[in-house]
Amino acid sequence: MFAAKFEYYKVNSVAEALQTLRAHNGAKLMAGGHSLIPLLKLRLARPAALVDISGILDLQGISVDDTTVHIGPLTTHQTIAASEAVARVCPLMAEVAGEIGDPQVRNRGTIGGNVSHADPASDWPTALTALNAQFVIQGTGALHRRVTRTVAAADFFTGALSTSLGEHEILTEIQVPVMNTAQHSAYAKMAHPATFFSVVSAAVVISMSGNRCTQASVVLGGLAPKPVRAASVEEALIGQDLTADNIAAAAAQVSNDLAGEVMGDIYASAEYRRAVAPVEVKHAIYHAAGLAHS
Amino acid sequence: MTTRIFGSGIRRREDPRLITGKATYTDDIKLPGMVYAAILRSPHAHARIRSIDTSAAAAAPGVLAVYTGADVEGVLKPIPCAWVVPNSDVKQVAYPAIAKDVVRYVGDAVAVVVAEDRYQAEDALELISVDYEVLPAVINPEAALGPNAPQLHADAPKNQAFHWVASGGNVDDAFKSAEVVVKDTIVQQKLIPNAMEPRSAVASWLAPMGELTIWNSTQNPHIVRFITCLVTGVPEHKIRIIAPEVGGGFGSKIAVYPWEMIVAFCAMKLGLPVKWTETRTENYVATTHGRDHIERVELAATRSGKITGLRATVYAGMGAYLSTAGPGIPTILHGLMYSGPYAIPNIRADVYGVFTNSTPVEAYRGAGRPEATFLLERMIDLLAVQLNLDPVEVRRRNLIPKFDNGYDVAIGLKYDSGDYQKALDTALTHTSYNRLRQEQQQLRQHGKYMGIGVVCYCEICGLGPSQVAGAVGFGGGLWESAIVRFYATGKVNVFVGTSPHGQGEETTFAQIIADELGVPVDDVEVVHGDTDLTPMGWGTYGSRTTVVGGAAVALSARKIREKGRLLAAHLLEAAEADVEYADGKFFVRGSPDKSKTIQDIALMANVAWNMPQGMEPGLEATTFYDPPNFTFPFGTHIAVVIVDPDNGHIDLTKYVAVDDCGRQINPMVVEGQIHGGVVQGVGQALWEGAVYDQNGQLLTGSMLDYALPRAHLLPDVETLSTTTPSPHNPLGVKGIGETGTIASTPAVYNAVIDALRHLGVTGLEMPLTPEKVWRAIHQQG
Structure with missing residues (x-):
């Protein structure tokens, strides 16, 4: 639990961060350090240099306009969980933030650090995919000019511990569409008792007209190396009244969406995770629709 | 007052x-x-x-x-x-x-x-x-004893570290004539203490x-x-x-x-x-691990549910080497407790200590008694299923009746005192047990699985008489000593050989002194944990610190009280026989205003200006206390769970602990010990377990994989008590440090199995993860 030697740079701007990344091969960015420091202490990660971005003020905080919630990547989970603005315009984010880890983790860990680490068992990738979030990334192009690009959540997460972030790039903003009054959301998670990481989780955003589901976004986490959009469940929900039978039938469709790789470990096998995925999907739909459980 | x-x-x-x-x-x-x-x-x-x-x-x-x-x-x-x-x-x-x-x-x-x-x-x-x-490596203790197992030590053939047998009555006859026999294999998974x-x-x-x-x-x-x-x-x-x-420490x-x-x-x-x-x-x-048993157990009984015999063959993993107290745990502290709070006439424990390629095994909170209690309470629940009786009824038919001063169990121990029925009744009343059973039936009809686990336990602690320590091969004594020293200002230091590390004796030992000698509790400071400062002692484990060490403190206080009385008689110019003590004052009988406070006495004894002839200066006493017997606290714990049949998730919704540790010096400290102990035992039932691969690599080697209990996963632990003083202890106390852990693992386990009883599920391996429960419900192997 003692890190190998590394150089440490504290930077105060995105430009400085990018410059420092370029100057040091194999350098790693550190925000809250909640994913990186354990890896350093176990000597599983041995970067030559750490670039501490936690002091970059431009990357902190939440702002909301008519269409979008803008989240600075250095915003802590706790700040998001406690934000009245987030609770009003994107309650799914507040719900998810409040369920991450424990108070210490929520007070130190940041949303940007979390998504950049892209642990398949963490909660943000699942929720942000369901919310169709956009990730704003800055890098350096020709002649050292700053280049900004925007990536959809579905493209940002590319595998276990893997994202579309380039070696010399930095995540500068997460943009989440504001939810309208017809939209309802919920996050259901079977949590690992040691870490509260998800074993199986489901994020659901549905639009309702009366009791009818008019739109649905259903994404699963914890099962596969990256978030899985449950397109079959979405299709089965849209246009249906949210009755107990219809919800159960739609949730059962999730097996079609899990045709690919499902992970297993000593706590929960792949077979079990597949089998209980519909349960979490069902729980999330019930909560989103404000229905009492059967 | x-x-x-x-x-x-x-x-x-x-x-x-x-x-x-x-x-x-x-x-x-x-x-x-x-x-x-x-x-x-x-x-x-x-x-x-x-x-x-x-x-x-x-x-x-x-x-x-x-x-x-x-x-x-x-x-x-x-x-x-x-x-x-x-x-x-x-x-x-x-x-x-x-x-x-x-x-x-x-x-x-x-x-x-x-x-x-x-x-x-x-x-x-x-x-x-x-x-x-x-x-090649071997981890499973039963397999390690097998014919083709890798051998760890040239001088321990078959990896056998020891083979110990204890018996009482005639267990084979009991099984030959048994009307009913239930059998089970119980795995006490290896636990990592995680101080x-x-x-x-x-x-x-x-x-x-x-x-x-x-x-x-x-x-x-x-x-x-x-x-x-x-x-x-x-x-x-x-x-x-x-x-x-x-x-x-928890033993580690x-x-x-x-x-x-x-x-x-x-x-x-x-x-x-x-x-x-x-x-x-x-x-x-x-750092040492705990438990690691594979137990093959049989219980014999009459058709009316009276237990007639219990026999078990236990394969106890010792790890790669024998840790300091390792062999004593699955034997003396385990096999000798197979009677629990029940009258069982015929018992045999057959215990193999086995070397395995894993971290050495030591005491872990409860050390042997949690395993014994689990074994007994599991078998009784199986008997209840077999006889179609309520688990409480089977227990009631076998509990030892109330006794105040000594009860001999078949396996050779003499319990000090017990009122097991009362603890059981207290728990049943508090939980409205019959109503819980009705609720369970109703919920079952709606597809909801509620389970109720009841555990009656009795455990051995307050280790223990040194003569017994010698007889059972413990390489030391088990007495304790305490020096109580008054200074001229009336303040007191107590130097003890025990070494509390979270159990609260800096507070409770001061309470003993304050109670015995009438000084303010804040005038007493307890010194421990330094061999140059403190008198000899054998340490803090086996719920012995208050029972044995506390008795030494009390007896030293009583010596000081007597010396103070004699000095007071001298200073009051009264006959020694006429001077009495109460509430921190020595006074002439019948003339309460003619008195000296304990502080007056401390000052005079320390300056020694006016002492009776032949009396030494100073106000200090040392006691070496060797207890005449162990203490045997007991109680009944009840756990209630709701199991979600869809995913096997277990929700522990209620936990009631009725414990009897004799007289309580500080009920808040007692309650804290019970809370911590219960939580630790729930951890074994639901979350904890060292998992190794076939090469002997620990797969649960960090807090990312090894789940410890978390507050938000637990209900309030409701604590109640009955009071049956130990007849032989100078304070009437019994140990309370481990009872929670001893009772809670089987209470929660039995509750989960009870929730699945209507499906024919009779047992699962701990920890009871949602997947294991789900597989049992869906019978997917």
């Missing part, structure tokens, strides 16, 4: 320093010139060491020395086992401080680096190159005086001193062991480990103070 301090739930005086970060743990000790040790540990569960090359490490920046098994051989004697259970052929295999030829578990020490700072020491560890020939403070040692060697001081995170500094003397050869009076603040800090012996070796070689503190990762493999 104000509220009596004995029995008052005053706040623990330990807590302010603990919760404000002001406590001094071993790792906080810093000595001038101190250097740092890091231990290279075997990555293999079983391997031959072909060669070790330490040259690159020795040349690394800041490195002062690198030592291997060859360097310590002959200098450090093997680490001894201190509980050699008689009549069981205990194989005391060599346990070298640093392995030289063969490593026998992941975590075995291979080399030590000493450097100017800890990072340098850790960096240098990576530069040591060891050529291993990997050997919040990992282990740590700082050694300082003063060569000119030949004095060795070790600050050590231990539960029993005097035992450490004794064994350090045996291993290092430094005479006992030249060794000082200091246990500063110790951040939890009883053992005298190779690690502090290595640290002492380094300090003596280099002439510099050396610190070693294990990392959490190291703690998972290098």
Whole structure:
């Protein structure tokens, strides 16, 4: 639990961060350090240099306009969980933030650090995919000019511990569409008792007209190396009244969406995770629709 | 008169320093010139060491020395086992401080680096190159005893560390004539204690005086001193062991480990103070584990549910070497408790201690009694299913009737006192048990699985009479001593040989003194955990600190009271026979205004200006207390769970603990011990377990994988008590440190199995993960 030697740079701007990344091969960015420091202490990660971005003020905080919630990547989970603005315009984010880890983790860990680490068992990738979030990334192009690009959540997460972030790039903003009054959301998670990481989780955003589901976004986490959009469940929900039978039938469709790789470990096998995925999907739909459980 | 301090739930005086970060743990000790040790540990569960090359490490920046098994051989004697259970052929295999030829578990020490700072020491560890020939490993204790198992020690054939048998009555006859027999195989999974403070040692060697001081995170500094003397050869009076603040032990800090012996070796070689503190990762493999039994159990009974016999064959994993108290746990502290609170006329325990390629096994909170209680309570629930009786009814038909002073159980122990029925009734009434059963039926009709687990337990603690310790092969005494010293200002120090580390005796021992001698509780300070400051004692484990150590404190107080009375008679110019004591005052009978306070007496005794002829100055007393028997606390715990049939999730919704530890000195401390103990036992039932792969690699080697109990996953633990004083203890107290852990594992387990009873599920392996429960419900193997 003692890190190998590394150089440490504290930077105060995105430009400085990018410059420092370029100057040091194999350098790693550190925000809250909640994913990186354990890896350093176990000597599983041995970067030559750490670039501490936690002091970059431009990357902190939440702002909301008519269409979008803008989240600075250095915003802590706790700040998001406690934000009245987030609770009003994107309650799914507040719900998810409040369920991450424990108070210490929520007070130190940041949303940007979390998504950049892209642990398949963490909660943000699942929720942000369901919310169709956009990730704003800055890098350096020709002649050292700053280049900004925007990536959809579905493209940002590319595998276990893997994202579309380039070696010399930095995540500068997460943009989440504001939810309208017809939209309802919920996050259901079977949590690992040691870490509260998800074993199986489901994020659901549905639009309702009366009791009818008019739109649905259903994404699963914890099962596969990256978030899985449950397109079959979405299709089965849209246009249906949210009755107990219809919800159960739609949730059962999730097996079609899990045709690919499902992970297993000593706590929960792949077979079990597949089998209980519909349960979490069902729980999330019930909560989103404000229905009492059967 | 104000509220009596004995029995008052005053706040623990330990807590302010603990919760404000002001406590001094071993790792906080810093000595001038101190250097740092890091231990290279075997990555293999079983391997031959072909060669070790330490040259690159020795040349690394800041490195002062690198030592291997060859360097310590002959200098450090093997680490001894201190509980050699008689009549069981205990194989005391060599346990070298640093392995030289063969490593026998992941975590075995291979080399030590000493450097100017800890990072340098850790960096240098990576530069040591060891050529291993990997050997096959065995983890399962029953398999290790089998014909084709890899062999750990040449002098322990079949990996058998010992074979111990205890019996009472005639168990084979009981089974021959039994109307009903139920059988089960019970696995007590290996547990990792996870004290919040990992282990740590700082050694300082003063060569000119030949004095060795070790600050050590231990539960029993005097035992450490004794064994350090045996291993290092430094005479006992030249060794000082200091246990500063110790951040939890749960049994894992009883053992005298190779690690502090290595640290002492380094300090003596280099002439510099050396610190070693294990990392959490190291703690998972290098600090002792608990439990690890495979038990084949049979219970015989009549058709009316009267138990007539119990027999068990137990394969108890010892790990790769015998830890300090290892062999005593599955034998004396386990097999002898097979009667529990029940009258069982015929019992046999057949226990094999087995070497496996895993971390050595030691006491872990409850140490043997949780396993015995689980075994008994599991079998009784199976009997209830077999006979289609309510589990409570089966228990009621077998409980030993109330007794105040001695009850002999078939297996040879004499219980001190008990009223098991009353504890059971208290728990049933509090939970409205019959209504719970009705609720269970109703919920079942709606597809909801509620389960109720009931456990009656009786356990052995307050270890124990020294004569018995000798008879059962414990390599030491089990008495305790206490010095009570009054100063001229009326303030009091109590010096004790026990070494509390979270149990609250700094508070409760002060309450004993305040109660016995009428001084304000804040005028009493308890000193413990330093062999140069405190009188001899055998340490804090086996729920013995208050029972045995507290009795020594009380008896010293009573000696002081008597001396004070005689001095008061002299000062009051009264006949000795006419002077009485009450509430901190000595007074002439019939003339309460003619009195001396205990503070007056303390002042006079200390200045000694006017003493009776022949009376020595000072107001101080020492007691060496050897208890006449163990104490046997008991109780009934009830757990209620709701199991979600869709995913196997278990929700522990209610937990009621009725415990009887005799008279309570501080009910809040008692309650705290029960809360902590219950939670730890729930951990075993639902979350915890060391999992190894077939190569002996620990797969649950960190807090990411090994789930410890979390507050938000637990209900309020409702505590109630009955009071049946121990007839032989001077304070009427019994131990309470382990009862929660002893009762809660089977209570929660039985509740979960009860929830699945209508599906024909009779047992599952712990921990009861949602997947196991889901598979049982859906019968998917």
